[in-house]
Amino acid sequence: MKQGVLQRYREYLPVNDSTPILSLGEGDTPLVRSRAIEGITGCGELYFKLEGCNPTGSFKDRGMVVAVAKAMEAECKSIVCASTGNTSASAAAYGAYCGMSTTVLVPKGNVARGKLTQAIAYGARVALIDGSFDSALKLVRVLSERLPLVVVNSVNPNRIQGQKTAAFEIVDDLGGAPDEVYVPVGNAGNITAYWLGFTEAHAMGWASSRPKMMGIQAEGAAPIVKGEPVDNPETIASAIRVGSPASWKGALRARDESGGNIGMVSDDDIIEAYHLMAKREGVFCEPASAASVAGLIKRARQGESFEGKRMVCIITGTGLKDPDIAEQTNTPFIEEFPAELESVERALAFV
Numbered sequence: 131m132k133q134g135v136l137q138r139y140r141e142y143l144p145v146n147d148s149t150p151i152l153s154l155g156e157g158d159t160p161l162v163r164s165r166a167i168e169g170i171t172g173c174g175e176l177y178f179k180l181e182g183c184n185p186t187g188s189f190k191d192r193g194m195v196v197a198v199a200k201a202m203e204a205e206c207k208s209i210v211c212a213s214t215g216n217t218s219a220s221a222a223a224y225g226a227y228c229g230m231s232t233t234v235l236v237p238k239g240n241v242a243r244g245k246l247t248q249a250i251a252y253g254a255r256v257a258l259i260d261g262s263f264d265s266a267l268k269l270v271r272v273l274s275e276r277l278p279l280v281v282v283n284s285v286n287p288n289r290i291q292g293q294k295t296a297a298f299e300i301v302d303d304l305g306g307a308p309d310e311v312y313v314p315v316g317n318a319g320n321i322t323a324y325w326l327g328f329t330e331a332h333a334m335g336w337a338s339s340r341p342k343m344m345g346i347q348a349e350g351a352a353p354i355v356k357g358e359p360v361d362n363p364e365t366i367a368s369a370i371r372v373g374s375p376a377s378w379k380g381a382l383r384a385r386d387e388s389g390g391n392i393g394m395v396s397d398d399d400i401i402e403a404y405h406l407m408a409k410r411e412g413v414f415c416e417p418a419s420a421a422s423v424a425g426l427i428k429r430a431r432q433g434e435s436f437e438g439k440r441m442v443c444i445i446t447g448t449g450l451k452d453p454d455i456a457e458q459t460n461t462p463f464i465e466e467f468p469a470e471l472e473s474v475e476r477a478l479a480f481v
């Protein structure tokens with residue numbers, strides 16, 4: 131049986147005798163070798179960490195299991211989050227598993243269809259907010275001061291603790307740290323968590339080095355790259371459509387302590403990488419996840435040499451979350467034929 135994050139890493143997490151050890155099977159996700167993009171970018175070795183293989187289809191489950199277990203330990207019965215989608219799907223699932231009431235605030239018209247569907251299916255109370263993710267997060271913070279609600283956004287330090295376990299797994303799978311790790315950056319909790327994980331793995335002697343942390347934002351939502359908040363963030367990659375990241379300082383620390391970089395890619399770069407991942411690597415990820423790959427490709431095109439380097443791109447969520455983008459960017463999406471041998475045969479012969 132799969133152990134789950136709390137059991138497997140309990141010594142390294144804020145777990146004590148009264149913390150419930152629960153799991154929906156999160157963590158222990160595959161690290162797979164690239165077949166195409168490794169050559170295209172000239173990397174010595176390139177791997178993808180497939181976080182879409184988590185129970186609700188994104189890395190958010192790693193942190194959510196810790197946040198929800200700690201809420202249970204504190205005998206709190208209600209959780210709340212603001213979300214670009216995946217946090218709400220994850221909170222709703224773990225809330226359902228633990229018999230808690232879950233409330234999610236999502237920016238209206240800005241959440242991928244699959245993610246909203248998940249929150250509804252798991253029975254969360256969904257509030258569509260006529261505003262941005264950033265305004266929803268502000269509301270959540272105020273609400274939690276007035277009501278007995280535990281906030282399960284990545285401002286909750288237990289989320290970061292859980293998410294750092296992905297770095298432990300990479301070190302375990304590779305027998306050490308890679309040279310560079312590419313992470314899409316939205317609210318910046320994940321890059322903060324990876325850096326914490328690699329730093330702890332190094333301190334415990336599991337790895338003799340730490341990787342450079344390469345954070346990737348979308349051009350229309352790149353506050354960290356630009357050095358100031360973005361009022362109306364815009365990108366096709368809804369999971370990283372954040373104008374004022376809560377873990378801004380954590381991202382800067384990861385960048386500076388690791389000698390890495392926070393860069394940005396255009397929506398066209400993201401969609402190109404999204405199609406390469408699906409059509410050349412067999413990995414259908416969501417657009418935000420493709421940003422990490424787009425960041426690597428962009429650096430290779432700028433002449434950076436990755437010869438002999440061991441690289442990892444974090445594939446943060448599955449493509450099934452956002453079917454609309456797949457439909458809109460694959461034309462013709464589906465062709466229709468009459469149910470007759472002749473026309474189907476002609477189509478298959480590419481006549």
Ligand SMILES: *Cc1c(COP(=O)(O)O)cnc(C)c1O
Pocket residue numbers: 188189190216217284314315316317318319320321369370416418419446447448
């Ligand atoms: C949440 C999320 C991100 C961004 O992570 P942050 O911790 O907000 O920086 C990227 N990709 C996916 C699929 C996500 O769900």
